[in-house]
Amino acid sequence: MTDRVQSLRFHVQEALSGFRQALVMNLATLSTVAITLFILGSFLLFMRNMNENLKVLRSQLQLTVYLKRSIDEADRKSLVKQIESDPGVVSYKFITRDQALQSVREWMGWTDFEVRDNPLPESFDLKLRDGVDFDAFVRRAGAWPGVDDLSVGEKEVGALLKLLDLARSVGLLLVLVLGTASLMIIANTIKLTVYARRTEISIMKLVGATNWFIRTPFLIEGLLQGLTGAAIALVLLLSGYPILVSRLHSIAPFIRLVDEAGALIGLSWQLLAMGILLGLLGSLISLRRIAV
């Protein structure tokens, strides 16, 4: 046990002296890792919030299908069959012309508004399945027999969904590019330390140190860089996010922002894990060539 502790102390000392030997380079690497993880964290928070808001939108994802005035009983029946057999529809509700008028009245607040000739058509309110291809569904439903028009307002939801998919792809790409960049930068920094310590390494090999023993200080160096970078990113995020939440709440209260502790703790773990992964992978990349 004491030997383990002694050995670990040796490795950590070597790692720290490696860090000090190329201080500026290591600080630059640290900043890169911190920035990458900060952006990753922001992205994760953004996506989390978007998904949260989207869930609300999705649950409201419905479409109104207006019927032709000339529709007869047979057409209406076959339309119901179409609706029932469509995989995109979860449920539907038939709205008579009187019900439509009634809801307009309520909505406008004109409870005693009298209309002689009700201009509103009959309609179906459709509740759509989560994740349905909105545009395709609209095209399909438009071709059903007896359908005159579809409510257009809901199209914006579809557009929003598309935009979010795009945001997700762009964000993932950004994180991937930045992640690769910091991986390379960590690998390069450690390569420099390896170079600075080549004499030590060659002597270690000659007196019979195992490869893993030789690699350990560099792995620790990478690990420290990853972890410290993640810690810096977390401090920035966790202190900045609540400010953003309160600001946004006063400007746009309809946007719901995740701010329960659980989500932030989850984020912390994710970032720390990413930091560890970046650090270890980065040093492993640069250590491939240390072999007997």
Added chain:
Amino acid sequence: MIQMYNVSKVFSNGVEALNNVNLHVGKGEFVFLIGPSGAGKTTLMRLIFREELPSSGHVIVDGRNIERLSACKVPYLRRSIGVVFQDFRLLDNRTVFENVAFALRVTNAPAADVEKRTRRVLDMLGLGHKKSFTPLQLSGGEKQRVCIARAVINNPSILLTDEPTGNLDPDMSLEIMDILAEINGKGTTLIVATHNSQLVNKMGKRVIGLVNGEVSSDRPKGVYSYS
């Protein structure tokens, strides 16, 4: 202890450093390796602790065929071989004590042992009072002894010394040779590559001559002559 069968070594630049070398060195033997500069003495030693692999032939050390040894076993082979290099290979930014203790620390020796064994070895080599000096503050003979201390601290069964008396005055050379003979007396197989004819003649040990990478002579109680 050490066997070489038809060993040749051709470096990637085409230099043929060893050519069909056959050699047996028994356990506890004291062997001088002589030959002109560039004959392949250092190369032969580097094959023994597997710093290089033979281009053809077999090198067997303590029953282990070094070309077949898996990478993870190489460190353990090296722990049983002490090497004193022609160019010292000391760490200038560490003290004498740390240079010697290094060989123990990086092989996970028990913490309590490191201090004790390093001190003992340094005393044995008369370096006790220089233990907190750095190599840059030492004379050539002292550096040589630090190298020997580092090479023997793991109690190797084989000690390879490459030109251990280069640049030393005759008295110091003799002193170093006495130290090596003492280590050999405790059972360590010893190979000494040298150009020092006086020493070779004085010690009266087995002498193997190398010329152009070939064994030119091998005499049990030889003198300095490789023709």
